[in-house]
Amino acid sequence: MADSPVNVGLFVTCLVDLFRPSVGFATVKLLEDAGCIVHVPDTQTCCGQPAYNSGSRNDAKDLGRNVIAAFQDFDYVVAPSGSCAAMIREHYPRLFADDPAMADKAKRVADKTFELTSFLADVRKVTSVGAKFNAVAAYHDSCSGLRELGVREQPRYLLASVEGLEVKDLEKGDACCGFGGTFCVKYPEISDEMVTRKTSDITATGADTVLAGDLGCLMNIAGKLKRDGSNIAVRHVAEVLAGDDGTPPIAGGER
Amino acid sequence: MTSSSRQAILDGIRRGLGRGPVDGADKAALEARMTAPKANLIPARAQIPHGEQVDLFVRMAEAVETTVDRVDGLDAVPGAVADYLAANNLPSEIRAAPDPALDAIPWQDRPLLTVEKGRAENADATSVTPAFAAVAESGTLVLHSGPDNPTTLNFMPENHIVVLKTSQVTGTYEEVWSRLRARDGGDGPAPMPRTVNMITGPSRTADIAQQLYMGAHGPRRLHIVLVDDGQE
Amino acid sequence: MKATAHDFKNAASKALKDDNLRQALHRVETGFAGNRAAAISRLPEFHDLRDEGVAIKMHVLDHLDYYLERFEQKVIETGGQVHWCTTPKEARDTILELCRSVDAKTCTKGKSMIAEEIALNPFLEENGVLPIETDLGEYIIQLADEPPSHIIGPAVHKTKDQISDLFFEHHQKYGKTERQSDGRMLVNEAREILRQKYIDADVGITGANFLIAETGSTVIVTNEGNGDLTQSLPKMHIVIASLEKVIPTMEDASTILRLLARSATGQEFSVYTTFSTGPRRDDDLDGPGSFHVVLLDNGRSKLAGSEDRELLRCIRCGACMNHCPVYHAVGGHAYGWVYPGPIGAALDPHFIGIEEARHLPNASTFCGRCEDVCPMRIPLPSILRRWRERAFESNVTPPAERFGVGAWAWLAKHPAFYRVGTRLAVRGLSLLGGRRKRIAKLPLAGGWTATRDLPAPAGQTFQDQWRRQRGRSA
Numbered sequence: 010m011a012d013s014p015v016n017v018g019l020f021v022t023c024l025v026d027l028f029r030p031s032v033g034f035a036t037v038k039l040l041e042d043a044g045c046i047v048h049v050p051d052t053q054t055c056c057g058q059p060a061y062n063s064g065s066r067n068d069a070k071d072l073g074r075n076v077i078a079a080f081q082d083f084d085y086v087v088a089p090s091g092s093c094a095a096m097i098r099e100h101y102p103r104l105f106a107d108d109p110a111m112a113d114k115a116k117r118v119a120d121k122t123f124e125l126t127s128f129l130a131d132v133r134k135v136t137s138v139g140a141k142f143n144a145v146a147a148y149h150d151s152c153s154g155l156r157e158l159g160v161r162e163q164p165r166y167l168l169a170s171v172e173g174l175e176v177k178d179l180e181k182g183d184a185c186c187g188f189g190g191t192f193c194v195k196y197p198e199i200s201d202e203m204v205t206r207k208t209s210d211i212t213a214t215g216a217d218t219v220l221a222g223d224l225g226c227l228m229n230i231a232g233k234l235k236r237d238g239s240n241i242a243v244r245h246v247a248e249v250l251a252g253d254d255g256t257p258p259i260a261g262g263e264r
Numbered sequence: 265m266t267s268s269s270r271q272a273i274l275d276g277i278r279r280g281l282g283r284g285p286v287d288g289a290d291k292a293a294l295e296a297r298m299t300a301p302k303a304n305l306i307p308a309r310a311q312i313p314h315g316e317q318v319d320l321f322v323r324m325a326e327a328v329e330t331t332v333d334r335v336d337g338l339d340a341v342p343g344a345v346a347d348y349l350a351a352n353n354l355p356s357e358i359r360a361a362p363d364p365a366l367d368a369i370p371w372q373d374r375p376l377l378t379v380e381k382g383r384a385e386n387a388d389a390t391s392v393t394p395a396f397a398a399v400a401e402s403g404t405l406v407l408h409s410g411p412d413n414p415t416t417l418n419f420m421p422e423n424h425i426v427v428l429k430t431s432q433v434t435g436t437y438e439e440v441w442s443r444l445r446a447r448d449g450g451d452g453p454a455p456m457p458r459t460v461n462m463i464t465g466p467s468r469t470a471d472i473a474q475q476l477y478m479g480a481h482g483p484r485r486l487h488i489v490l491v492d493d494g495q496e
Numbered sequence: 497m498k499a500t501a502h503d504f505k506n507a508a509s510k511a512l513k514d515d516n517l518r519q520a521l522h523r524v525e526t527g528f529a530g531n532r533a534a535a536i537s538r539l540p541e542f543h544d545l546r547d548e549g550v551a552i553k554m555h556v557l558d559h560l561d562y563y564l565e566r567f568e569q570k571v572i573e574t575g576g577q578v579h580w581c582t583t584p585k586e587a588r589d590t591i592l593e594l595c596r597s598v599d600a601k602t603c604t605k606g607k608s609m610i611a612e613e614i615a616l617n618p619f620l621e622e623n624g625v626l627p628i629e630t631d632l633g634e635y636i637i638q639l640a641d642e643p644p645s646h647i648i649g650p651a652v653h654k655t656k657d658q659i660s661d662l663f664f665e666h667h668q669k670y671g672k673t674e675r676q677s678d679g680r681m682l683v684n685e686a687r688e689i690l691r692q693k694y695i696d697a698d699v700g701i702t703g704a705n706f707l708i709a710e711t712g713s714t715v716i717v718t719n720e721g722n723g724d725l726t727q728s729l730p731k732m733h734i735v736i737a738s739l740e741k742v743i744p745t746m747e748d749a750s751t752i753l754r755l756l757a758r759s760a761t762g763q764e765f766s767v768y769t770t771f772s773t774g775p776r777r778d779d780d781l782d783g784p785g786s787f788h789v790v791l792l793d794n795g796r797s798k799l800a801g802s803e804d805r806e807l808l809r810c811i812r813c814g815a816c817m818n819h820c821p822v823y824h825a826v827g828g829h830a831y832g833w834v835y836p837g838p839i840g841a842a843l844d845p846h847f848i849g850i851e852e853a854r855h856l857p858n859a860s861t862f863c864g865r866c867e868d869v870c871p872m873r874i875p876l877p878s879i880l881r882r883w884r885e886r887a888f889e890s891n892v893t894p895p896a897e898r899f900g901v902g903a904w905a906w907l908a909k910h911p912a913f914y915r916v917g918t919r920l921a922v923r924g925l926s927l928l929g930g931r932r933k934r935i936a937k938l939p940l941a942g943g944w945t946a947t948r949d950l951p952a953p954a955g956q957t958f959q960d961q962w963r964r965q966r967g968r969s970a
Binding site: 267269272276280294297301302303308309324327328362382384411414415416418420437441455457458459462464470473477481482 | 544632633750771
Binding site: 023025026028030031032033034037051052053054055057059061062064065066068071072075103152156157183184188189191194195198199200201202203204206228229231233235236257259260263 | 505508512821822824825826860861863865867868884885886888889893897900901902904905907908909911914915918921922929930932934941942943944946947949951952953954956957958959961962963966
């Protein structure tokens with residue numbers, strides 16, 4: 010681990026902000042353990058992905074400007090999400106490529122933005138998180154993290170250091186869970202078919218827990234598992250890496 | 265009708281590309297790319313000594329259900345063909361390409377084998393043809409049409425026997441194109457034959473429920489009699 | 497083919513309830529994808545070859561006019577003719593005229609997506625030339641009177657039982673009065689019946705995987721050998737191809753051929769790759785007496801210089817649909833036009849318009865597998881996103897979605913309102929979730945809650961909790 014503390018802006022993501030604050034706190038703990046000073050700019054809202062993927066480029070740009078303004082002064086920007094991190098890292102430069110006033114700024118922020126597990130493993134060279142978590146967990150790779158950011162080994166590497174945890178791969182590990190942002194409400198039947206295939210794959214591993222790095226996928230998977238009466242616990246990878254077994258799993262209230 | 269369409273299409277392309285017709289040095293560079301074709305990246309797999317290429321060819325061909333019988337010389341071909349027909353319960357009749365390359369085969373050694381020459385007829389059960397070349401990389405045969413090599417022999421009969429010499433085995437497709445261009449020994453590239461067939465195994469289909477069946481329209485069986493001619 | 501893409505949602509819904517189709521799609525998902533992965537793992541240079549393939553195609557697009565003229569010149573030199581057609585109608589008329597010039601009664605056809613694009617079969621039939629599909633998959637769907645549902649496996653949606661029924665119904669007239677249920681017998685029956693069709697046909701029509709400018713050759717790639725019988729036996733061989741199929745040399749064809757079969761079926765090489773150059777030569781014993789290439793534009797000359805030009809790199813291998821979770825769920829017919837799957841979603845709007853095709857670019861999670869497996873590295877998600885932008889700009893995007901996106905964006909552009917709004921929403925949803933911590937039914941979110949619970953939030957946003965714990969930061 011590097012010696013000098015670095016200033017990290019936490020891009021908490023809308024879904025974590027609204028639905029799962031424990032992921033935010035777990036992320037803060039992991040970043041602080043990795044020698045970072047964590048900042049949470051209170052002007053942050055949404056990365057603009059819903060607008061961008063719906064074809065509303067101007068709205069996406071407006072929101073992008075807001076994110077860039079809120080985060081440009083930190084050494085790094087970290088998000089507990091492959092999809093939001095990919096939006097900033099991969100798509101902001103494209104979004105602002107034809108905007109001379111913003112192109113450089115977008116590129117600079119993009120280059121220092123990371124998905125949480127890749128930041129810990131690749132940038133901060135964290136080798137062990139010193140957590141305990143008793144579970145057999147299936148790992149779901151989110152599409153954006155996997156294909157846009159190359160996040161695959163990093164979470165597995167970090168999870169290998171968690172005492173009591175066994176990680177299983179899915180048979181169709183590179184298949185989408187069917188969330189897809191607004192896709193899941195615009196094409197609910199197709200989305201349901203996709204998440205049904207995903208939850209069968211998860212169930213087939215025999216795991217008691219499913220983990221992923223993106224709350225969108227997790228809410229989709231948890232919502233389906235719970236509707237089907239499954240006992241499999243659904244958690245964000247950050248919670249497990251931070252050793253947070255006190256927070257109930259996603260959608261994990263009384264039956 | 266199509267001459268105005270021709271111009272409209274070419275104009276449309278040029279408009280989109282924001283330029284006029286290619287000319288000058290640009291055109292010369294394109295012409296050069298065409299008249300002296302260069303190979304792109306060639307996989308390492310078949311860039312091996314010739315003997316190993318022959319072995320690789322046999323392995324790759326067998327992997328796609330081609331059968332291969334290696335013999336020492338053309339003298340052994342009639343026996344190999346007769347044995348193949350007998351082993352597969354096929355009539356002792358073949359339709360052979362009228363290619364001089366096959367003339368050196370002593371068919372008379374097997375008097376019970378009926379050899380007819382010419383293009384394929386629908387009733388022909390088995391054809392025998394030479395090959396132009398073969399590609400070790402994927403177990404592919406290369407045959408081409410000509411007065412002595414009717415294309416129908418490669419597709420109509422249910423059984424296709426190819427007499428291939430080891431010296432005809434190359435590593436890659438690119439080597440075959442070089443041989444094809446040089447085949448008439450002239451200065452420029454030889455003209456392309458009407459048909460060049462690259463054949464990699466017998467005909468097959470997976471169009472019925474993704475299940476593989478051989479002999480969809482072309483030969484059900486592809487058999488190579490590989491003659492070791494001791495040359496590279 | 498008449499576009500039904502606007503009905504995507506209904507068609508998808510029906511497809512999801514079709515058990516036969518689900519079985520068939522399961523085979524696509526496991527079979528094609530597994531075979532491709534195995535083939536690629538055997539060729540270490542595969543991804544470098546992709547880069548070279550991309551470079552060849554971009555070079556061609558930059559000089560498309562030159563290569564087409566050069567191709568034409570070589571076709572003429574070898575005794576053939578090229579017919580340039582701007583529209584599907586012009587291509588159909590040209591082909592009919594050629595057929596009539598030899599008094600054609602029947603023509604056999606190899607597989608051609610361009611023939612689908614110009615809706616050739618019904619046109620020829622109406623005009624007295626009977627087209628007979630010879631690729632087994634195409635033959636099956638011709639009997640069923642259906643369009644292809646996959647670009648390399650047109651009948652992948654059909655089960656063996658359905659094919660048995662079709663053959664039993666249509667082959668009685670050939671004296672085949674017994675219903676065959678064994679796959680091998682079905683193949684043999686089709687082989688026997690089609691063999692006579694090849695022999696009887698006056699014209700053979702094939703598509704082309706490549707047009708080679710160096711030699712004036714057209715290239716087809718098949719596994720069955722149907723294309724070869726189609727083009728060798730009749731008097732006339734007509735090749736239908738779109739502009740972007742042209743490539744410079746045999747060497748360039750070799751590079752792309754190394755990608756094609758591996759990406760498509762996971763074969764090292766397809767069984768038959770055939771280069772056809774002009775009509776039969778004077779002393780040849782067989783082959784077609786005349787050779788015609790019908791070159792179709794249908795908007796491609798414009799596309800070649802547009803921001804979506806990368807679509808013209810497509811070599812029609814089908815890998816994108818073989819790896820697409822949406823295709824796996826709904827199959828090819830739901831897309832409602834010629835090209836299904838991700839490539840269809842990106843390409844079809846160019847042909848049938850974004851209004852008709854509005855669902856296609858939207859029915860994607862942007863999971864990115866298509867781009868990942870595309871041998872030509874076509875950035876399909878980016879092109880789909882551009883279609884969404886065009887739809888948004890031209891008001892094709894439905895009002896409810898525009899409103900939703902706009903409202904969310906407005907809120908997110910005003911952080912103070914966003915805080916208050918999210919605080920209230922989270923509190924409300926948390927109450928709805930109760931002790932089960934999930935919501936089974938929520939107004940306006942029926943798409944989600946019809947089949948899934950909605951996990952309920954904790955009751956306070958992260959930002960509120962953070963500021964309470966740590967004070968103002970940043």
